Amino acid sequence: MSFQVTPGWLPFHPSPSKPRFVAPAGAVDAHCHVFGPGDRFPYAPERKYTPCDASKEQLFALRDHLGFSRNVVVQATCHGSDNRALVDALESSGGRARGVATVAHDVTDKELQALHVAGVRGTRFNFVKRLVDFTPREVLMDIASRVAPLGWHVVVYFEARDLPELWDFFTTLPTTVVVDHMGRPDVSQPVNGPEFEGFVKLMRENENIWSKVSCPERLSVGGPPALDGERAPYRDVVPFAKRLVETFPDRVLWGTDWPHPNLKDHMPDDGLLVDYIPSIAPTPEAQGKLLVDNPMRLYWND
Numbered sequence: 001m002s003f004q005v006t007p008g009w010l011p012f013h014p015s016p017s018k019p020r021f022v023a024p025a026g027a028v029d030a031h032c033h034v035f036g037p038g039d040r041f042p043y044a045p046e047r048k049y050t051p052c053d054a055s056k057e058q059l060f061a062l063r064d065h066l067g068f069s070r071n072v073v074v075q076a077t078c079h080g081s082d083n084r085a086l087v088d089a090l091e092s093s094g095g096r097a098r099g100v101a102t103v104a105h106d107v108t109d110k111e112l113q114a115l116h117v118a119g120v121r122g123t124r125f126n127f128v129k130r131l132v133d134f135t136p137r138e139v140l141m142d143i144a145s146r147v148a149p150l151g152w153h154v155v156v157y158f159e160a161r162d163l164p165e166l167w168d169f170f171t172t173l174p175t176t177v178v179v180d181h182m183g184r185p186d187v188s189q190p191v192n193g194p195e196f197e198g199f200v201k202l203m204r205e206n207e208n209i210w211s212k213v214s215c216p217e218r219l220s221v222g223g224p225p226a227l228d229g230e231r232a233p234y235r236d237v238v239p240f241a242k243r244l245v246e247t248f249p250d251r252v253l254w255g256t257d258w259p260h261p262n263l264k265d266h267m268p269d270d271g272l273l274v275d276y277i278p279s280i281a282p283t284p285e286a287q288g289k290l291l292v293d294n295p296m297r298l299y300w301n302d
């Protein structure tokens with residue numbers, strides 16, 4: 001089946017630069033996707049966008065180019081709850097990729113078990129309104145209570161303005177909860193302003209809640225510029241990510257978000273994204289936790 005890519009869709013960077021930052025041995029890119037290829041793994045009928053294909057081979061080549069060792073492949077909404085492309089990537093990775101799936105309410109125990117054997121260790125609940133239709137909270141809670149005994153966590157994706165309404169749901173989930181992209185803060189507001197304080201409070205009061213300090217390219221208002229060739233991009237996002245890395249060093253993860261769905265203005269150079277890491281995690285100790293210890297504890301603990 002061939003698919004028409006959403007008009008205006010930006011393809012991923014064709015030749016990312018080599019990062020200057022050398023990631024510690026065993027580093028994990030803990031948030032990335034595979035898309036299709038659509039003729040083999042069709043996109044979901046209920047999708048809100050059609051991406052360009054982004055294959056497992058391209059993902060693994062990027063991993064090597066960036067000096068990383070492992071990937072956590074996260075199911076994106078364009079594949080709905082059809083996890084075949086994700087599972088195919090995990091099974092082709094030689095044990096170097098684990099996954100976060102999206103499962104429907106009618107998923108069987110046998111299907112959950114098969115996903116687990118393939119390397120899935122979490123399920124994703126998406127609350128971003130431009131990406132998904134509404135699913136009742138009871139349905140999600142039921143799914144969470146079925147995956148928790150497998151040792152899986154729940155990944156949640158939402159916009160900062162929706163946190164107050166989602167708070168009670170998140171704080172009653174029966175397993176570890178990982179928030180995508182710091183809950184998408186408005187980085188034009190102060191890092192100690194009410195919005196981000198709310199997110200820090202969520203993590204402070206709930207020790208089972210983690211955050212990905214990823215996606216500066218999505219959150220930045222100032223944009224990507226490498227100032228005069230300096231490889232320290234997305235300056236306006238740094239204080240937010242740095243604060244979480246400092247405050248919760250054992251509950252943060254980092255990922256490229258390759259192939260960067262739904263970016264409208266610019267497509268990041270993935271090498272430059274890696275060079276963002278030392279600005280948010282300046283010490284070798286913080287880098288080791290962010291890139292190795294934390295993701296290994298969550299995804300390769302068996």
Ligand code: 0GY
Pocket residue numbers: 075076077078126131157180257260261262
């Ligand atoms: C991301 C971000 C986005 C999309 C998805 O599942 C998805 O479709 O995650 C987005 O558009 O913000 O996490 O890569």
